[in-house]
Amino acid sequence: xxxxxxxxxxxxxxxxxxxxxxxxxxxxxxxxxxxxxxxxxxxxxxxxxxxxxxxxxxxxxxxxxxxxxxxxxxxxxxxxxxxxxxxxxxxxxxxxxxxxxxxxxxxxxxxxxxxxxxxxxxxxxxxxxxxxxxxxxxxxxxxxxxxxxxxxxxxxxxxxxxxxxxxxxxxxxxxxxxxxxxxxxxxxxxxxxxxxxxxxxxxxxxxxxxxxxxxxxxxxxxxxxxxxxxxxxxxxxxxxxxxxxxxxxxxxxxxxxxxxxxxxxxxxxxxxxxxxxxxxxxxxxxxxxxxxxxxxxxxxxxxxxxxxxxxxxxxxxxxxxxxxxxxxxxxxxxxx
Amino acid sequence: xxxxxxxxxxxxxxxxxxxxxxxxxxxxxxxxxxxxxxxxxxxxxxxxxxxxxxxxxxxxxxxxxxxxxxxxxxxxxxxxxxxxxxxxxxxxxxxxxxxxxxxxxxxxxxxxxxxxxxxxxxxxxxxxxxxxxxxxxxxxxxxxxxxxxxxxxxxxxxxxxxxxxxxxxxxxxxxxxxxxxxxxxxxxxxxxxxxxxxxxxxxxxxxxxxxxxxxxxxxx
Numbered sequence: 001x002x003x004x005x006x007x008x009x010x011x012x013x014x015x016x017x018x019x020x021x022x023x024x025x026x027x028x029x030x031x032x033x034x035x036x037x038x039x040x041x042x043x044x045x046x047x048x049x050x051x052x053x054x055x056x057x058x059x060x061x062x063x064x065x066x067x068x069x070x071x072x073x074x075x076x077x078x079x080x081x082x083x084x085x086x087x088x089x090x091x092x093x094x095x096x097x098x099x100x101x102x103x104x105x106x107x108x109x110x111x112x113x114x115x116x117x118x119x120x121x122x123x124x125x126x127x128x129x130x131x132x133x134x135x136x137x138x139x140x141x142x143x144x145x146x147x148x149x150x151x152x153x154x155x156x157x158x159x160x161x162x163x164x165x166x167x168x169x170x171x172x173x174x175x176x177x178x179x180x181x182x183x184x185x186x187x188x189x190x191x192x193x194x195x196x197x198x199x200x201x202x203x204x205x206x207x208x209x210x211x212x213x214x215x216x217x218x219x220x221x222x223x224x225x226x227x228x229x230x231x232x233x234x235x236x237x238x239x240x241x242x243x244x245x246x247x248x249x250x251x252x253x254x255x256x257x258x259x260x261x262x263x264x265x266x267x268x269x270x271x272x273x274x275x276x277x278x279x280x281x282x283x284x285x286x287x288x289x290x291x292x293x294x295x296x297x298x299x300x301x302x303x304x305x306x307x308x309x310x311x312x313x314x315x316x317x318x319x320x321x322x323x324x325x326x327x328x329x330x331x332x333x334x335x336x
Numbered sequence: 337x338x339x340x341x342x343x344x345x346x347x348x349x350x351x352x353x354x355x356x357x358x359x360x361x362x363x364x365x366x367x368x369x370x371x372x373x374x375x376x377x378x379x380x381x382x383x384x385x386x387x388x389x390x391x392x393x394x395x396x397x398x399x400x401x402x403x404x405x406x407x408x409x410x411x412x413x414x415x416x417x418x419x420x421x422x423x424x425x426x427x428x429x430x431x432x433x434x435x436x437x438x439x440x441x442x443x444x445x446x447x448x449x450x451x452x453x454x455x456x457x458x459x460x461x462x463x464x465x466x467x468x469x470x471x472x473x474x475x476x477x478x479x480x481x482x483x484x485x486x487x488x489x490x491x492x493x494x495x496x497x498x499x500x501x502x503x504x505x506x507x508x509x510x511x512x513x514x515x516x517x518x519x520x521x522x523x524x525x526x527x528x529x530x531x532x533x534x535x536x537x538x539x540x541x542x543x544x545x546x547x548x549x550x551x552x553x554x555x556x
Contacts, residue, residue: 086490150444154399155406158353199398199444237394278521315490 003132003188005226009248009270012061013304017334018297020059020308021272022326023191023230023251025066026087027318028053035084036316040068043119050124050133056320059327060131062188063124065117067136067313069193072174073146075112076104086316093149101148101166106173109181118185125186132188134228137178139194140171140216141209147171150196157204164208172212179220179227189226191251192216195312198233198255205241213245221248228272232312239264254279254311258296262303272309275326281310281318286325293329337364343379346411350383353403355410362414372415373427377457380408380415384455392540398444401539405451412454428459430550433481435472436465437488437496445519446487449542453485456543469499476504476513482553483546487519494521498530514549518542 012019029035032052039046050063070080070088078090095101109115117135124133138146144167145153156164175192182190197209213229221227229242232253239261242250248269252261254276265271273296275281280292293308300306308330314323337345342364349358358380365375387404390396416424425431434450436443443465454460461479463472476484488494497517504510516534517527527535534549536542 151402151447154444155403157399158403201397201400204397204399234394279523279525282521283523283526 002224006223019061022310023313026316037082043116046120047123063128063133065120071113075107095148098163101163121187122185135182135187135190140212142196143171145196176219183225191228193230195232198231198235205238210241217246236260272307274311277310277314289322289325290329297333346379347383355407358407358411362411381455429457430482431459432483433461433476434485435463435467448539473503483514
C-alpha cells in the first residue's frame, strides 16, 4: 500500500506527542531466533526480524530493513566478512587507483545481496499497512570509501580528485538503481547513510557528497518516497551542505548537539537523532538511557519536527532492557 | 638557506599538506646539518600543532590532518635516515606501541594519533589494524615499549581491549606498561571498568594523556 509520505511527515510535525524511529534491527535478532548471517543473506528471515521489532516495539513509526553497509560494495566485488555477532564488514579495498576505478563495472541488482534487502522491504511493505517501510542504503561518498579505502578516499580530493569523481559517478548510478528498486518493491523511503562525508570540510562535502546525494534524491524522492539523509559525524558545520541535497529527512549522530542542528533546518523537514548507541544504549543502564532521552526531549521541545532516534545503527548485543527503557522514557515524556 | 628559513619551510610544508615541499625542506635540513630533533620539533611538529589546534576548533578536518601527517612522515623519514636506532631512542619522549584491536579494521583514528604522537617526540611502533591480543602483548614485551595504545571503533571489538589487560596480567608484566585506549565507543567508564590507565577522546587529548603517562612512569 502506498503511503503519502508528505502527509506522513506533516502528521508527525503536527502531533502533540513526540514520535520515534530508532535505527533498530540487530539487537532484536535473539528475540526473532535469528543470527546476523542468516538475516543478511535471507530476505524472508530479515522480514521476520523486522516483524519482531515492530511487535516488540509497536511505537516505532516505521519498519526498517537491516542496515548492512556492505551489500552495495559486495555487489561491486568487495569481499565481505560475516560474523553472527556483528554487522558485516568489508575486508579490503577493491579499487587501487585510476585504472581500476575506470575498469570497475556498475553491477546489476541481481549481483550480490541487494535482492535480500529488496525482498525484505517488499514483504514488510505488504505486511505493515499502518506505517511506512524504509530500506537502508549507503551514500555515494561512503560507498566510494568502502571501495577505495577510507584513508585514500579522504586524501583523494587533493591527491586525485578525478579518480574520486569517476568512482562517485559509478556509485551514484548503482545507488539510484537500488533506491528505485526499493521504491518499486513498495518501500516508502530509504535511510541513506553517508557517515564518511561527515569527515569532510563543507566545500569538499558539497563537491564530493552532497551533489551526488542530490542526484539520488532527485531521481526517487516524491510524495510517496521519502529520503532520510543520515550522517553521524561532527557535522554541525555541514548541515547546509546536507540540506542542499533536498532530502526531506535528516538523521544525526551523537557527535553533534541537536541544539546546534535544529535551528539550521527548515521546520517542514523531519530531523532525527541522536541517542548514543554505544555509550548509552550498549554500555548504559536502563536508568542512564531514560535520563539521556528525557534530557534530549526537554531540549527538543521547541522543535515539532524532531523525531527521537538512535544516533546511528544500534549494534547487536544491546540489552533489550535498555531498548525498553528507550520507549518507556518517550512514553513517560509524552504523558506529561 | 638560513636555519630558521628551513625550519619555517618544514612547518609550512606540513601546514599546507605538501609532500614535495616537505621532502625538499627535509633534504635542505640534512644538507645544512640541522639537528634532526630540532628539525622535527621546531619545524615539522609546529606544523602539526597548528593543524591539530585548528582541528580541535572545527576549522580543519580529518582529510587535512591525514594529508599533513603524510607530509610530516615523508620529511621525518629523510631527516632521521642517518640516525642510529640508539640515537632515535635517546631523543624519544617515550616508546609507544600502537594498534587497532583484533577484529577491527578501522584505523583512521589510530593513524592520526600515531602521527601526532610522533610529532610530539614519541617513538612509534605501529602494528597496524586487526591485531591479535597475544601479538600486542608479545610485541610490547619484545620492543620494551612504555605505552600500549589501541583503538576500537566497534562495540563488538572493545572486549579485545579488556583481553589485552588480562593477558598482561597473566604474563605478569602489567606493571611494565601504561595502557591507553580510544575509539568512538570507548569511554572513561570503560577504561576504569577494564583497568586501563588512560582514555583519549580526541587525538589531542591522547597526546596529552601519553605525556602525562610518561611523566607518571618516569616518576615512578
